[in-house]
Amino acid sequence: MGEARDKAELAQKAATSLAKLDSISRNQALLAMADALEREQDYLLAENALDVAAAQEKGIEESLIDRLLLNEGRISAIADALRTLAGQNDPIGALTEGRTLYNGLRLRRIRVPLGVVAMIYEARPNVTADAAGLCLKTANACLLRGGSIANHSNISMTRVLYEAGLAAGLPEFWLQSIETTDRAATTELMTLTGLIDVLIPRGSASLIRTTVENARVPVIETGEGNCHLYIHEAADPEIIVPIALNAKTQRPGVCNAIESVLIDAVVAEHLAPPLLEALAEADVLIHADETIFALAQGLGDKVSRQTVQAEAADWGREYLCLELSIKCVSGVEEAIEHINRYSTHHSEAILSQDYAAVSRFLEEVDSAAVYANASTRFTDGGEFGLGAEIGISTQKLHARGPMGLDALTSTKFIIEGDGQIRA
């Protein structure tokens, strides 16, 4: 009987009440929560400062501290995200199919909440508000387990959001955060079969793997992205450099950034040099196969300084920084095989003006999002027109790719009759 089980039981009760709330009530609570975040800004920043100071004292790396940090602008952005969510269509109650059966039974299938949604995440306090908002929008009770490094930030933000929701008419325990920093609580959370309807890990690859390996409750695996850009021999030379730079350097730390480039060997000598020069100019470290490495040596100091020989492990690596691997392939068949072998099945792109090559790539690459002649950076709920995004699923069950609000719903069949019995 730990904190996780106790809170999950309370969440399950709250879920029953939440499921009865209409859309207007839930949206008004979202707006009240946004206002409360801005009103309680000083308190939130003071609590966040405690986490940041402790992290600095521990000598935690700067990029992680930046993710942890809240400021006025970030709080406004978090509040605005809640306001945007309030304006989105309500998925709950939507009819997904319906028909009259042969015996006159009238059947409808409608979207309903999942029940209790739990989320495990790391150092980003904005996930607290995101998760609370997404769960409330879909009438699910929300149970959060944030990283211990952000504990003051998470507890304070949960408190502000919870109180604002309660004042706006939400049921008790609609939102809860596990407060102990004891790791056993995380393990307990993962094993609450029958209490947690879905557990979503958001964060590092190791967090996601640990969750998938240990959870007994249903999990949606998110995030890891070893994404590929394949330059086919018939690629339009004009779009190669802009797309490669966008996909690698615009935000190197995100899951839809590319980690590997494949290029048809027959055009490598012609098409690779401008690409290598642009990548080197952008300070990208290039892990090159033999052919590309040799080419790079003839391209001047900057390029050769930024190029190293790839090891076998590079093909499966998600760098999440200004590094990528490049490999020559014999054509679309080898490119597809390589991708299906090494990819995390997130996002992959082909650049080609050849109809057959594009068709084959789009059909045979087994990833959540497959592109022709565009940057992989578009894999995102907002960009795809799905509205607010819960994460990007890299599994095939329930949800695949960017998850919109529908991913936090289930369905229920409603059947109305006049005394029908089965023959």
Added chain:
Amino acid sequence: MGEARDKAELAQKAATSLAKLDSISRNQALLAMADALEREQDYLLAENALDVAAAQEKGIEESLIDRLLLNEGRISAIADALRTLAGQNDPIGALTEGRTLYNGLRLRRIRVPLGVVAMIYEARPNVTADAAGLCLKTANACLLRGGSIANHSNISMTRVLYEAGLAAGLPEFWLQSIETTDRAATTELMTLTGLIDVLIPRGSASLIRTTVENARVPVIETGEGNCHLYIHEAADPEIIVPIALNAKTQRPGVCNAIESVLIDAVVAEHLAPPLLEALAEADVLIHADETIFALAQGLGDKVSRQTVQAEAADWGREYLCLELSIKCVSGVEEAIEHINRYSTHHSEAILSQDYAAVSRFLEEVDSAAVYANASTRFTDGGEFGLGAEIGISTQKLHARGPMGLDALTSTKFIIEGDGQIRA
């Protein structure tokens, strides 16, 4: 490295080839498989007879042996189910959404196979052909783990189906059965993360619980049904007995049969007696609460002999035989609370002519299928117009209620552009 892992790796390779097969090829293979079952009937019956004889020697109960038994009629029915499946629409490649994005990117979302589908089941050899057919129809590779009691039947049926499929052009290892009766193979199967895309247990409640508790791969929980019939004070008296008898006695051993009746206390004296008499006449053993037990004592020998006092454990019991529990409630609110507490969230029905009571019941009962004025026995893929059924999901993730072919699919986003990069 046991048999389960080895076969799962081969299945993963087969899945890649299966995904490239068009619908005509898959349907032709289904027809060839149906023909082969009828052609190889003598072999299948001989192998099945070995299992039946061994089961009889072990003194296994008659109902289990009946489920294990094959005969000419049953083999024809299994073959015909494959032929029907061949005639159904192909879910693979279906467009589920599509739009042109703000930047001109053309986005489509299409149905794709899950990849490798594994099934664990018990003594019913028809599941072997069902599972093989459903997986092939949806272009998934199929890995089967049948019960050891049916091992000869499963191995022989897998062999006949596999060879017929191979001759019809399916890839090697499209269908495999785990042949060892070593239980460690089942445990191994449950932990093949990254190799198995979904594991579906079909059979007893204990099989399903063991799978949910131990699996590391994604699972779809099926089956358990503690289903309720609620007789509201405004129920049409004409439909009570026919629906209760149909829902309890037509096939008592199935998951959509009722296990519990709730009745409004104010009408119990008036409406319960004819119901108790009809149930007793049909040899149903009635576990009654105090009020109903007292009523039953005044209804003559047959009824009082068939009625016992309910214990607390009866409300959560799935009898799967000619027994049920009956309890008086104070109205729709208590009925809903009782059901949401004790139900396995499968199928529940209200009998009422009161609009508000029906609306509230349909909205607030949290089960996969909720009925007004009809028997719960209709919860079935075929009855619901979904075509062939994989099972009935009692979880909320991925699929809920009767699962048609769509439940064996995932989706993929395809995005086509002209050089778009993200701003």
